[in-house]
Amino acid sequence: MKTIKVRLKERSYDIVIGAGLLSKTGALLQKLGLGKDAVVITNKPLLGLYKRDLETSLHKDRFTVRFELVPDSEKAKSSNVALKLASRIAAYDKKRSVFIIAFGGGVIGDLAGFVAAIYKRGVPYVQIPTTLLAQVDSAIGGKTAIDLNIAKNLVGAFYQPRMVISDISLLETLPARQIRNGMAEVIKYGVIKDRQLFAFLEKKYSDILRRDKESLEFVVSRSSRIKVNIVEHDELDKTGLRAVLNYGHTVGHAIESASSYLSRYNHGESVAIGMAVACDIASKLKLTSPEVCERIKALIKKAGLPTKITGLNLSKICGSLAHDKKFVRGKNRLVLPVSIGKVKIIDGVPDRIINEAIKKNLKNG
Ligand SMILES: NC(=O)c1ccc[n+]([C@@H]2O[C@H](COP(=O)([O-])OP(=O)(O)OC[C@H]3O[C@@H](n4cnc5c(N)ncnc54)[C@H](O)[C@@H]3O)[C@@H](O)[C@H]2O)c1
Ligand SMILES: [Zn+2]
Known part of the structure; x- marks a missing residue:
């Protein structure tokens, strides 16, 4: 397991990277003081694959867990979906201390981060990116957004997560085309900043x-x-x-x-x-x-x-x-x-x- 610190003054947080981290989610979040009621924003396919493991891990560390499902496509990044989510969280949030977990690729990360930023003018959230693209790119940096008809990502906020948990094992179920999708961003990093990474990619x-x-x-x-x-x-x-x-x-x-x-x-x-x-x-x-x-x-x-x-x-x-x-x-x-x-x-x-x-x-x- 590797930890990378993101140093942004009072908004600083850790990115934890490794295999098999999902079962350690509860323990990793325990020390952050996020609240005790986790609202996990995800989609149906990911729920089918990982609900049990994520829920077990969070329950073990005494978090309550509620899953909120959104459509599995870019269409989830809409004002309609975002506001409906906020309403559903508000209805659930009576006498609770809610925080949000974005469990998915870049679509869910952007949407859940945006909802976390606007609901009650900001509640804590955590990114658990499940695609290669999200692990290397979208889950890092605090850009959250939804789309408008006129263009993508036009409405959004800078809102940093409290932790990013990049579990490499989650990539096992990712379709091959999505691995290649993330590879494009990795090649980009090699070209812009890192010739050793580039040489590694050429070999491996x-x-x-x-x-x-x-x-x-x-x-x-x-x-x-x-x-x-x-x-x-x-x-x-x-x-x-x-x-x-x-x-x-x-x-x-x-x-x-x-x-x-x-x-x-x-x-x-x-x-x-x-x-x-x-x-x-x-x-x-x-x-x-x-x-x-x-x-x-x-x-x-x-x-x-x-x-x-x-x-x-x-x-x-x-x-x-x-x-x-x-x-x-x-x-x-x-x-x-x-x-x-x-x-x-x-x-x-x-x-x-x-x-x-x-x-x-x-x-x-
Ligand atoms: N915020 C940022 O800085 C930033 C940067 C780059 C991209 N983005 C945004 O990211 C989005 C694209 O993200 P993406 O490429 O991750 O696509 P995505 O979130 O749509 O995920 C791709 C597909 O893979 C499925 N999937 C995800 N994880 C899986 C897993 N572990 N096993 C099986 N299936 C899995 C999803 O259900 C989906 O069908 C775009 O909306 C883009 O605007 C944001
Ligand atoms: Zn990109």
Whole structure:
């Protein structure tokens, strides 16, 4: 078991990483003074898999447990679901001392964190991330949110959890596509900050994909440490440091939203393509070498992720990109690789260069 401290003054907390932690949840939470009534926000499939273990562990340390179920999709991140949850918690909360446990992937983490932030202007919450993406990314850093029709994550709050428990064993039941989804973010960490992590992924990608616990624990710890470091220096996304986390995400988001009605690409797959396109843009701008680009693209492919776009046309993707720009004051800001472990943030890259790079990565035209 590894512990990573997140140092944010009075909002500091621990991230605990290891195999088999679910059965220790009660003991881990015991010393935090959260209250004694746990409201676990999760979904039906996860309840089926883990209800008994989680409940037993919490009961053992004298917590009461109530499960609140939400739909198993991005649709759970809606104002409707959030407010209904708050009402149900309020009805249950008479003469109790409630705290919230987010038990799920990024969807549940974002939603449960948001509800914890707004219910009674804030009750304590704990993240138990169950996807690789949530363990390495979304459960860390205190960004909570729900979606609006116009765009994702538009309503939210910075609200730090009191603990994050990343149980590697939970990844055993995660579908292979979801492991790859998280791998895209892990590759991102390697490119932006950590060439040793990148080299580890190049060597051990197949062990990770078959969920070897030791490799996963290394990858989750190393990635968490990078995100923690960035968050500690830019908790509220104000100094620009947190921006490096957007490597692959500008074009990635455009692909994700252009393909959303087809559900062709999930987040990690879109980011993987976005990282490949960012390589080509960096190459064109002579920021990086073709060798660095090839290494990054080769690792993306080894991880079973796409570097090329199929089934979408340039105008659709560019339309989404332009829409995205409206939310960043009309200018694009790209995180571009320089070498493995080092990126540069460039503002106002000409649209022509971005379009060319996207075009280069379109399959069948
Ligand atoms: N807050 C942040 O900083 C941040 C960062 C990145 C992403 N996000 C958000 O995260 C969300 C995506 O999260 P995600 O990729 O984890 O997807 P997800 O939460 O939808 O989970 C993916 C699927 O895996 C299933 N699942 C989860 N854990 C499982 C397990 N252990 N075994 C079997 N099945 C399991 C879920 O039920 C779901 O069907 C998006 O809404 C995104 O906006 C937030
Ligand atoms: Zn991401």
